Amino acid sequence: MTRLLGRSAGWILSIPLVAAAAGLAYLGSGTQTVPWMPTLGIGFDLRLDGLSLTFMMLVLLIGAVVLTYSSRYFAVGKHTRYFTLMTGFAAAMTMLVLADDVVLLFLSWELTTLCSFLLIARSGPQARKPAVRTLLVTAMGGLALLGAVTTMAVVTGTTQITAIIADPVWQESSSVTITVIVLVAVAAFTKSAQFPFQAWLPDSMVAITPVSAYLHAAAMVKAGIYLLLRFSPAFSEAFVWNTMLITAGLITALLGAVAALRRYDLKELLAYSTISQLGLLVAMIGVGTPEAIKAATIHTVAHALFKSALFLFVGVIDHRAGTRDIRALTHMRIRMPVTLGAITISAASMAGLPPLLGFISKESMFTAFVDAPSTPWGPVAITTAAAIASALTFAYSARMVMGARGHDPNGREVTEVRPAIWIAPSLCAIAGLALGLAPFLLDPLISAGATAASGTDVETHLSLWHGFNLPLLISAVVITTGVLLVLARRQVQPVLLKYRLPFSALDVVEGTQAGIIRLGGIVGGWSGTLAPRLHLTIPVLVTIAIGVAGTIGISGLPAVVGETSRPLDWVLVALLAAGVIAAMTISTRVGAVVVVGVVGFAMTLWFLSLGAADVALTQLLVEILTVTVMVLLLRRLPVTFVRTSVMRTLPSLAIAVVAGLATTVGVLALTGRRPMSDAARFYLTEAEEATGGANLVNTILVDFRALDTLGELTVLGVAGVVIAALLRSRPPASARRIDIDTHSPLADALDNSVFTRTLAKLVGPLIVVLSIFLLLRGHQEPGGGFIAALVGGAGFALIYLMSPTDDVKRIRWPYLALIGAGVVVGTGTGLLGFVEGSFLTPLHFYVFDIHLTTALVFDVGVYLAVVGVVLAAFNLLGLPRPHERAQDGGFDARDEGDDDTTLDAPPSSPAHEEART
Secondary structure, three states: OHHHHHHHHHHHHHHHHHHHHHHHHHHOOEEEEEEEEHHHOEEEEEEEOHHHHHHHHHHHHHHHHHHHHHHHHOOOOOOHHHHHHHHHHHHHHHHHHHEOEHHHHHHHHHHHHHHHHHHHHOOOHHHHHHHHHHHHHHHHHHHHHHHHHHHHHHHHOOOEHHHHHHOOHHHHOHHHHHHHHHHHHHHHHHHOOOOOOOOHHHHHHHOOHHHHHHHHHHOHHHHHHHHHHHOHHHHOOOHHHHHHHHHHHHHHHHHHHHHHHOOOEHHHHHHHHHHHHHHHHHHHHHHOOHHHHHHHHHHHHHHHHHHHHHHHHHHHHHHHHOOOEHHHHOOEEEEOHHHHHHHHHHHHHHHOOOOOHHHHHHHHHHHHHHOOOOOOOHHHHHHHHHHHHHHHHHHHHHHHHHHHOOEOOOOEEEEOOOHHHHHHHHHHHHHHHHHHHOHHHHHHHHHHHHHHHHOOOOOOOOOOOOOOOHHHHHHHHHHHHHHHHHHOHHHHHHHHHHOOOOOOHHHHHHHHHHHHHHHHHHHHHHHOOOOHHHHHHHHHHHHHHHHHHHHHHOOOOOOOOOOOOOHHHHHHHHHHHHHHHHHHHOOEHHHHHHHHHHHHHHHHHHHHHOOOHHHHHHHHHHHHHHHHHHHHHHOOOOOEOOOOOHHHHHHHHHHHHHHHHHHHHHHHHHOOOOOOOHHHHHHHHHHHHHHOOOOHHHHHHHHHOHHHHHHHHHHHHHHHHHHHHHHHHOOOOOOOOOOOOOOOOOOOHHHHOHHHHHHHHHHHHHHHHHHHHHHHHOOOOOOOHHHHHHHHHHHHHHHHHOOOOOOOOOOOOOHHHHHHHHHHHHHHHHHHHHHHOOOOOOOEEEEOOEEEEHHHHHHHHHHHHHHHHHHHHHHHHOOOOHHHHHHHOOOOHHHOOOOOOOOOOOOOOHHHHHHHO
16 A cells, blocks of 8 residues: 555555444444364454453554554655554554453564564664663563463463453462462553553653554553453452552552653653553552442543544644754744644643543542542542642643743744644544533443443443532642642742652663673573583583472372382493493593493383383484494594593582482382373373374374474474584584504505495495385384484485595485475475364375375474484584695595595596496
8 A cells, every 4th residue: 555655555544443443333242253273272262342342442543543644744655664563553452452362362462562662663773772672671561461371271271361250260269369460460560651660651752753642652551451451350359459550550650740740852741641641540440449440441541532632743743843842842933723722632631621531531530549448548548649640640731731832922933734634633632522521422332341341230421510529629629739830830840850769760671681681691601601511500400409399399199009120120220320430430532432322222222121112213223323423523522531620520420419319209209100191091092093093102293292393303403404504604623633554454444344335235225215114104113204214314324434435425415405395394294284273283094095194294304304414414524624635635625526436546546437436
């Protein structure tokens, strides 16, 4: 649309928002369920009730106003990125307020955070740091919401919001309820800029006016308010909920109001006023009574109308006058009757003056606070704090109106903009006045919204006049106090500017960010060190901590059944112990490779003795390939290890022994020879019928837990790519020169490799064929993609070992392409599962009465990726680098071949020709 119409696309893009608002208003209520992740019980569930309809009207109609305003606010151009992000944000907010599934709610929540970050960041170079700070604070709230969502789903057994709210667990389990309340409140506080997370909102005002008006006045900050209202039926009677919301809300309201009176920038003043008004909203929700929820719903509508109009018209003044500073505007002659009139009406509504909607919402607020269920002094304290914040609201509203009215007759004249700019935001100001004069028009919407948010039927009869009562008296006191503050502004302003906190909220955010980065550097230094001792200490200490915590905290484990060990077990333990002790004491790297291999092969025997054929095969093949690859590296490493002192060795030994004890305790507690677990019984009795495979290990890997296998497959592929990238960007240490006695029978590599080369020509292809056989039969017998690939890798290793020199590259297969193909095949097989309704669901079919499944194709992907990684290791580690060839006088990089020639044979010699043949 922007390519066709440029900035004028805003007019067209606003039409779907208005149409959607009309359609939702016509529906009034309804539900829609679309299967999304059925195996997890997660659906794309939407629910339209009174609360979501109220917020939808704000999101869609004010969004339409902002898009219309944007069509003339910007200079001539396309502005595609802006309109894409703004409409994307509207879609995310729409999904958020309609979501009836907590997973969908969380997804929408994070999308609004992302859109907000991108919209702020695109406002210019000066917006980069504010955008990052905003992202840090709001993303932290997203993590809190994720914790709440997870806890709700686990505790209630469902992800549907309606069922979660109605679950009796919130009245039964205080610890779970308190945990969820704190997490939900923190998420809402970060999004709605509540104490102590309020710093990001004024900081984000570097964004352009339409972004500030929509995201940070009418839409995004309302997401936190919506979250609190949505879960209010479940938590409104919880003391922690009431205390957190009332306390944080009133502190925020007072801090924001005082800060607004200290500001000279009109947009910054509006930012702090937004914080203050949101604080009052949070306090109303915290009171929790139906009357308070109704007041919060009314004030949400009133605030969205007057604040969006104020932001947009401040943008008009900034656009025409070139400044938003009150001190500069005072020296101008501003002749903008529409703009100033709309600002006056909207500011009066914010100040709570009749006959505007803001007055009605403030009256409702005081009514709710006066009747708050609390200790005898509770309603008095809450009402007093709200009244003080309201008086300050009157004062900064007047400060804004007087500051925008430049009255210097000799100053620069500032004239009104064209109607195309002011007509849309004027609708918001006029709506605040019209709904104040005829508030009964809102009765159905407010009643439905308050009913949904309170969980009880709420009757609403809005009116400008409810007779002489206590709320009216409080309003009169507030207005009188506000007038006095305005009259004494020259005396009040210096006092407000004089006292400053020793730190600012932004300093706290910056300090937190810097501290997190420093902590990350420290932890990264631990895990990225070249010293294995320090690197391994961290996970070992965590293992010890888990063992200690488990020993203290876990009780009621079943008793061990049957004999706990056999004589063969102790033989294998002795073999393992010998290998470990040898590895600790040996001084050469070649010896270390040998004894570590002993440990690995002993584990292979143990797996076989326990009947785990697949695991034993995997362990055996991994040991073979590990030793082969390690041998390739030995020439690039020192012959012996660096000796360490006893004082440095003893702590490591002590930590290792304690970790071994913790692991032993865990094994005895959690395994033993007990009756079969429910999971094992299910696999043994149901797996073959469900998957068509008799090999439980393979069916678990490629059917039941295929997503885990795909993740491991991807990690393995990334490891191969990283190896290639590292070795190509930074050459490894040069290989050591080995002096060989030319008279020794072992000196001639070509002669001494005859047996290996002859055998490999026969056995190598057989091993590869065997690997294909293991791949095909893996669903029924020991085998599968991983084992088959390791067998194939062993065959490729034999082919490499048959080469007389390390200058000969026997296999020229594109290993990176194999890795990529494996990941693509695995992912593509997963996408085929959508035929049956879910990712990675195996599809079964028959070819000539042979039962086949897409799990086999998935295993092919595993096979390709593992073979690619093995070939990458041999090709990149087993061949000398070009600079080493030059030093040794060997082949040039261009002369790499796949022949068996010797380095000593000239190209024209018979030996050379014979070898090539």
